[in-house]
Amino acid sequence: MRKNLLLPIFALLLLIQLIASPVAAATRVFLCSRLEFTPALLDMLRRSFSRKLGINDTIILQPLDRSSNVDLDASGSLVLIEHGMDTSFLPEGYSRANNHIDLVWALVASMRIPGLPITQPVDGERFAALLRDLKQQSPERYPWFESLNSRVTLRNFDVLFSASARPDNNAAPAVASAAEQAFWQQSDAIIYLYRAIEEHLLNPFSIEADLGLAMNVFEADDAMFVSQWIPAEFLDDERLCRENLGKVRLLPFPVFSNQKYLRIRLCLYSQPTQNLNTAEEVHEPDDRFIDLDYVADMEWIEKKSADRYDALIIGGF
């Protein structure tokens, strides 16, 4: 009886809602990138996209598999393509717009944990100390979590370590054996991660975790640190992250004294008929970022990621 009443009421409410509010226009945006887009990342990307293009419409972001035969023309959609990717698959008429969205790879530190006041970027040593403190406070828990099952993540660490662990004048004196060094002192990303796992600072389940799981673990407060892709603009205003990541602090991944973020750029492609509120793109050099090379990265992923992943599991360093 009650069910019978509820159905017409719902239908009536839906009808009233449809009549009361005009059907909102939707902008469909296809995403082509190396990244796996988790719901949280898509949400952040959507907000960023909306802010950047001044779109008040509903934005539907849809990751696009290049192998799929999507009729972009018929859909009249926008396309965000990672810089460096082949755009030949785009239907005729699509051209690059003067706009892009940058995504950076940062270490996200939870500010929900009491006694973790991080006010400024930390270096590798400080990061290790924080990890150890946290581990000591909750021995049954792991303070750090990564999505190491993701080849992109492995590549990120590889690039970061390659860029940051380069010997310079401020570097610590070289140690003969890797086993004698603390994990944070390792210059090889895999060894670094392996040793962090061994020291129960990095959750070993990270090896099996993808980016989505990693974000969930962080969001569930089962880890205090996690590396995440976030829109570059969030770096300047961490409050933007709170909706998706909670109260966090965004840090350059603390490899030695690294102060840079890895960055990829998603370039906007559209059809000429689409009038986009885009400002003229200004190309200014920014030394806060390390721009990833799509082609090189994909080549690494294709050729080396499997071995590196195996090495991470097997260890023996």
Place this chain on the structure above:
Amino acid sequence: MYISLRTKVISLLFVLISSLAFIFNESSTGLIQEKTREIFQQRIELLLASIRSYWDSEKNMLLNNAILYAESEKIINYSTYGLNNMLQREMERLIAKTGFYDLEMTLVNGQIVSSNQYASRRGLPIDLHDTRQNLSWITLQFIDDELFIRAEVPVHKLGEFIGRLALRRKLDDIRLKRMARNLQAEVSLAVKEKLVASSLVEGGRQAMANEHFQNNDRKEDIFNLKIGSTVFSIGRVILEKTVESDPVLLYLAVSQDKMLSLLEEARSQNFSLTIWVLVATLIFSIIFSEKVLISRIRQIRDGANIIAEGDLSFQISSVSGDELGNLARSFNRMASNLKQNQDRLQHYIERIETLANYIQNILGSLRTSVITWSMSGYIETANNAAIEEFSDIFSALEGLSLHSFVKKFKKQSRREFFKALRHLGDSGDWQFDIEFEQGEHAGTKVLQGNFSRLLDNDKKPYGFILTLNNITQRKIIEQQLYHADKLSSLGQLAASVAHEIKNPLASIKTLGQLLQEETEDDDSRREYIDVIVSEVNRLNGVVEQLLRYARPEGSSFCEVVFEEVIRPVLALVHHESDRHQVELKPEYRGDLKVYVDPEKIKQVFLNLIFNAIQSMEKGGKIFIRAFREPDSPWTVFEIEDTGCGMSAEVTRRIFEPFYTTRQRGTGLGLAIVKKIIDLHGGKIEVSSEAGKGTKFKFYLPGRQER
């Protein structure tokens, strides 16, 4: 009170069949009730038996779910890698909308993560040397007045024991309601003295709690409990014991409403069926009584009516072999016998009627009056002669009493009547005369009678019979004979005297005529002589009449038209009638013929009309009528005047010779009239009333009667 046979038959059939239907209805309803209660009891027992299976399946399902959850990769990984919040979320997700109360993971280090607690808690580390940790078990927990069923299973990752996963289901009202739906019975659980959960609504729950509190040591497993207006059959079984060894009692309550409604429905259906049967029976009874019974009885009744109306030849046509057929055959036989008897009776009746008619005719034909009297003195029968004789004084004789009968007789006659009656038993014939007046101017009737006894078939006196013969005429004839003798003597005397007188009168007349011739007309003696001659002539006329009366005369009868007789008479008296201012009114048919001696009859009419004219000094009318009486041999003649009339004495003596009321009359005119009438074989009557007139009526017979 009249009740028709059809009503009786229908009522009887209806009562019989309705009684049978009622008995069948009651017995079937009773049987249904008994069987339903038995089945209901069996159902309770079956439910109680199935409760254990259900309970086992519940436990197995809980355990299987716990095992499934324990094998969840996420559960294992999250547990292994300290992702407690993820583990809590995953467990919360897993049991969301499953109806389980909670899922709890106890890690080896004693850390406990529960699906309904966001923060993990710390317990005792699991003793890895305890081999029981690798076992699965199910327990009942009674915590804070709530009952849980808990399945606990070990969790392994790659064969390594990492903890124990406990899945709990709270046995609350919701769960029991689900169980109740599955079992189709109300279920309640009680531990110690408390009713933990129940699928019953609040009122029922309270009643069940009271029942459990007061009778938790009840012996029987099945009992009845009234909850509100509903009676429940309660089955009780001990499910299991809690970890604290408290028995968990399960009460299974099955409402008897459905059973009772089924019984009521069955009763209603039975009742409806009974009503239909009764209606059908009533219709059948009506049809049966109409077709099989009433119509055939009606046929017999109609036949009886037909027979009652006299048609004894009626026979019922369709005769069956049953009792009614026997009745119809008996009826036909009765009708046949009645017919035969009726024929025979008709024959007897005809004979008796013939005889009665014969006797009646005899009695009716008798000139003798016959009157029968009852012993009580009342007239029972009287024949026609008696009725006719007494018709002048009695309008009816039957029923007349003895005293009423004799009241109108003359005194002497009454005396003789009773004297004869007193001598009724004596031997000898006691005759007596009865005289009574027939009416004014009708004279006296004289009857001669005698009494005889009337005996019945046993020769016992039944009454008496009075026979009477009219001797009035005889008495009159006797008187007339006496009178005729006297007249005859007088006529003869007058004739001899007249003969002796006639000769001297002839001499006197001759001498007187001689004296007239010899005497002058102016002689004073001549007047005396003329008187002598005239008186001699008158005296001679008287003598002539006297001689004519006394003279035996021959008659010359012939058939003549009456008019030829009366016309000369009327012409003769015309002058006289005119002189007296008397109007003559003859009334007769012109073709009326009479067989008479015309000259004598002329004399009759002449005398009568002259008398009538002379009776009317101041004028009047004389009616002269002649007609033939229908169906009678008599021709009737009437001379009626409107004159002065006569007294009774004059009327009685008017036909006597020499009787006259006039000074110069001879007194022989009407005597001669009567003599002529007698000569014709007729009779003459006179009726007169002083001051009004006189009517002479005489009858003359026809030719063949003469």
